[in-house]
Amino acid sequence: MKVTPGSGDQGVDVIAMKDGKKYAIQRKRYSQKLGNKSVQEVHAGKTIYRCSIAVVITNNYFTDGGKEAARALGVELWDRDTLCKMMAYTDHMAMRAAAR
Numbered sequence: 001m002k003v004t005p006g007s008g009d010q011g012v013d014v015i016a017m018k019d020g021k022k023y024a025i026q027r028k029r030y031s032q033k034l035g036n037k038s039v040q041e042v043h044a045g046k047t048i049y050r051c052s053i054a055v056v057i058t059n060n061y062f063t064d065g066g067k068e069a070a071r072a073l074g075v076e077l078w079d080r081d082t083l084c085k086m087m088a089y090t091d092h093m094a095m096r097a098a099a100r
Helices: 036-048 064-073 080-099
Strands: 014-018 021-028 053-058 076-078
Touching: 021 036, 036 053, 036 064, 053 064, 064 076, 076 080
Parallel strands: 021 053, 053 076
Antiparallel strands: 014 021
């Protein structure tokens, strides 16, 4: 995993590898829903950093316009509900491993 510099990051905050695929990830902590700007930025960053997958992660949700742009550009959206499910799964797996 690599964290990109704060400025000039081309819309990508983190570059990560999983299962041989390179991810371009943009993180947003907002009090309002995210629109299509973040989707467009990470899509461009995906190309610049030669990544396979682009993802926008937020503690909130996405507007209909943001969802539409993501579908058209093939960008994954991880909203508040997705993050909660991921954390619950991680906790569950950690508890199973500890019980062994």
